Amino acid sequence: MEKVEEKLFNLIKLKLPKNVSLIDDISDVLDLNYDAAYRRIKGKTSLNLVETLKLSNHYNIDLNTLLVKSKNDVEKIVxxxxxxxxxxxxxxxxxxxxxxxxxxxxxxxxxxxxxxxxxxxxxxxxxxxxxxxxxxxxxxxxxxxxxxxxxxxxxxxxxxxxxxxxxxxxxxxxxxxxxxxxxxxxxxxxxxxxxxxxxxxxxxxxxxxxxxxxxxxxxxxxxxxxxxxxxxxxxxxxxxxxxxxxxxxxxxxxxxxxxxxxxxxxxxxxxxxxxxxxxxxxxxxxxxxxxxxxxxxxxxxxxxxxxxxxxxxxxxxxxxxxxxxxxxxxx
Structure with a gap:
């Protein structure tokens, strides 16, 4: 199953223009250096709750989209x-x-x-x-x-x-x-x-x-x-x-x-x-x-x-x- 962090970064990538670097953009939003942003995108360092909320708010991504287990899991929404x-x-x-x-x-x-x-x-x-x-x-x-x-x-x-x-x-x-x-x-x-x-x-x-x-x-x-x-x-x-x-x-x-x-x-x-x-x-x-x-x-x-x-x-x-x-x- 796709991890929450991986799913989040994939959704962010879809929202960015092709000429914008995902790592550079994440660095700016989270106020991290290039290496720290790279490690989070690659899953080597986990995102904490504050970082996840900050990214979801900045890129207008519904947390329910990240947490839903499957496309058939439709009984509850955020x-x-x-x-x-x-x-x-x-x-x-x-x-x-x-x-x-x-x-x-x-x-x-x-x-x-x-x-x-x-x-x-x-x-x-x-x-x-x-x-x-x-x-x-x-x-x-x-x-x-x-x-x-x-x-x-x-x-x-x-x-x-x-x-x-x-x-x-x-x-x-x-x-x-x-x-x-x-x-x-x-x-x-x-x-x-x-x-x-x-x-x-x-x-x-x-x-x-x-x-x-x-x-x-x-x-x-x-x-x-x-x-x-x-x-x-x-x-x-x-x-x-x-x-x-x-x-x-x-x-x-x-x-x-x-x-x-x-x-x-x-x-x-x-x-x-x-x-x-x-x-x-x-x-x-x-x-x-x-x-x-x-x-x-x-x-x-x-x-x-x-x-x-x-x-x-x-x-x-x-x-x-x-x-x-x-x-x-x-x-």
């Missing part, structure tokens, strides 16, 4: 949580972790994200009025501070640090190759949030309508990407599918030619991260099955795409009408 707890630093952590996860795969070839979208994704929010509302709503709903929860939208100003992290997050996610699976309810939660903050008096009628109009512009950009089959900010591919047969769960699969990892939500923008090979392969197969039973809305599928987005735009107009009627009834 998972990570993206957040230890929901707090007022929630968005800072989300942006930092999201950028870190995608950056860890950026050095590999054929990076692709497959996203099964129950809710409208934050990376489509752009930089307009709608993005400010998304940050506001997430801040409000994750905070336990009364002054934050009562703060009107008009007086909300995201910190320069949050805006910087948000823009870094957008820059990374707006360029990667992307496959998305939507259904008609993918925009429902965000419409519910817009209406909620209006009804509790934290946004005005004018602000609510402006947020909805900005959401419409955001969705128009998604429609444009689907038509062109590429991202607006790069030449990487974009494919959009419509599925009303299977429940969508905001499951995210990131894959490259050397690695796969899955993110399964457990609270709002908080995820369990899974790198176990058996599980990621199963989820990859499940997502591809979802795609097989979906309508393609990309490229030449002009009629299906138009029908789908017309339903979304009508939903948006209906919600705008509800807000206007609520305003009139209250005044």
């Amino acid at each position: 998972i990570e949580k993206t957040h230890h707890e929901i707090s007022d630093s929630f968005l800072d952590i989300f942006f930092d972790k999201s950028v870190k996860e995608i950056q860890s795969l950026c050095n590999s070839n054929n990076l692709l994200i497959i996203n099964s979208l129950k809710d409208y994704p934050l990376y489509h929010a752009g930089n307009g009025y709608f993005s400010k509302f998304r940050i506001y709503a997430l801040t409000n709903m994750s905070s336990e501070k009364p002054d934050v929860k009562k703060l009107p939208f008009s007086k909300f100003y995201p910190s320069d640090e949050i805006l910087k992290k948000y823009n870094t997050f957008l820059n990374k996610y707006n360029k990667v190759a992307l496959i998305e699976i939507w259904n008609y309810s993918t925009i429902d939660n965000i419409l519910n949030q817009i209406q909620y903050f209006f009804e509790v008096g934290l946004t005005t009628k004018e602000e609510s309508i402006s947020i909805i109009d900005s959401l419409t512009e955001s969705i128009e950009q998604v429609e444009k990407q689907a038509k062109n089959q590429k991202r607006n900010k790069s030449d990487n591919s974009y494919l959009l599918y419509h599925n009303n047969l299977v429940s969508l769960l905001n499951t995210v699969l990131m894959e490259s030619d050397t690695n796969k990892k899955v993110f399964v939500p457990y609270t709002n923008l908080s995820y369990f991260k899974i790198s176990d090979e058996n599980t990621t392969n199963q989820i990859q197969k499940h997502l591809k099955t979802q795609i097989e039973f979906s309508n393609n809305l990309s490229g030449d599928a002009a009629v299906e795409r138009k029908k789908f987005f017309n339903v979304l735009y009508q939903k948006i107009e209906n919600r705008k009408t509800k807000i206007l009627l609520k305003f009139l009834s209250d005044n």
Whole structure:
């Protein structure tokens, strides 16, 4: 049976560019001289626990992959949580972790994200009025501070640090190759949030309508990407599918030619991260099955795409009408 150390170094070797020396890289990560790194790679000196953890973290290798006895040993897996707890630093952590996860795969070839979208994704929010509302709503709903929860939208100003992290997050996610699976309810939660903050008096009628109009512009950009089959900010591919047969769960699969990892939500923008090979392969197969039973809305599928987005735009107009009627009834 392949030893744990041997398995670890073989996985690291797969992640390194061909022009990078394994011994030199291990030397740098563990702060060892050339000979000490060589002895560990060749199995003449055993790795200690600290060194093993340091290597697995640096190269983003799941310890479960090292410890599993066989490909049939699938009853237990090791998972990570993206957040230890929901707090007022929630968005800072989300942006930092999201950028870190995608950056860890950026050095590999054929990076692709497959996203099964129950809710409208934050990376489509752009930089307009709608993005400010998304940050506001997430801040409000994750905070336990009364002054934050009562703060009107008009007086909300995201910190320069949050805006910087948000823009870094957008820059990374707006360029990667992307496959998305939507259904008609993918925009429902965000419409519910817009209406909620209006009804509790934290946004005005004018602000609510402006947020909805900005959401419409955001969705128009998604429609444009689907038509062109590429991202607006790069030449990487974009494919959009419509599925009303299977429940969508905001499951995210990131894959490259050397690695796969899955993110399964457990609270709002908080995820369990899974790198176990058996599980990621199963989820990859499940997502591809979802795609097989979906309508393609990309490229030449002009009629299906138009029908789908017309339903979304009508939903948006209906919600705008509800807000206007609520305003009139209250005044």
